[in-house]
Amino acid sequence: MPHGGFSGRLTSPKLGLAVDMGHPFLNHAVDGFIKIGAVSACKVAAEESFECLHRGDVSKHKVEHALKKMCKEGAYWGTIAGVYVGVEYGIDKIRGHRDWKNAMLGGAVTGALVSAVNNNQRHKVVKNAITGGAIATAAELLTNLTS
């Protein structure tokens, strides 16, 4: 008996884009920048869309504001991710093997660097280094746990 039906498939965007900078260190950093920048921009887009839906008004001004925020946050988090990936790659090469300690050191160095560049006080640089190390270690452990 022939029967009709509906068949559909929802394909999700593939997060794949290769940029060759000629050196694995740079390739890693750029890859981190692009991927985390994209995630951050998507987060802002989702937040701003929800905000518009929630308040019920969509104006040109709002859309422009959202686009600007997407670019700004995407670049900010992308840069932090690029620095982190680069630093972790370097630590990996120096130490010769990788585990959660690479992530901890990478996070700490990145936290210190980012807050030093942002002209924070010495006090805050250490705190951000501790926070960066903790976040990176937690992310590393969680991802290993769930894989």
Added chain:
Amino acid sequence: MPHGGFSGRLTSPKLGLAVDMGHPFLNHAVDGFIKIGAVSACKVAAEESFECLHRGDVSKHKVEHALKKMCKEGAYWGTIAGVYVGVEYGIDKIRGHRDWKNAMLGGAVTGALVSAVNNNQRHKVVKNAITGGAIATAAELLTNLTS
């Protein structure tokens, strides 16, 4: 020619502790709780130690405060991690394979659950779900990048 010397080795703590709850779902969640709780407690310990060194005073009161904060933050982040790992494990089983979309969904569900339990408004629950999804996706992508 015999010569004397100093030989030492700094061993780092191994992050390994197995608790068998009788079901992989619970084992995963408990594992996440313990590991991320420990990371969070270490973060607070490092921060409070730095605070004491920075100000130059170590009193019994300060140490007690630090210990309480370690337990509180460790339990808080451990619980969030436990929920996340449990949710991701469930999504993994339902979808049948794992990629960054599991992390995104897991993070979003965890963000929504945690903020719903904390009696936030509906508005904040959605925002936290978006933030949770973005953080989990970023962590997953970063860890895959650096491995």
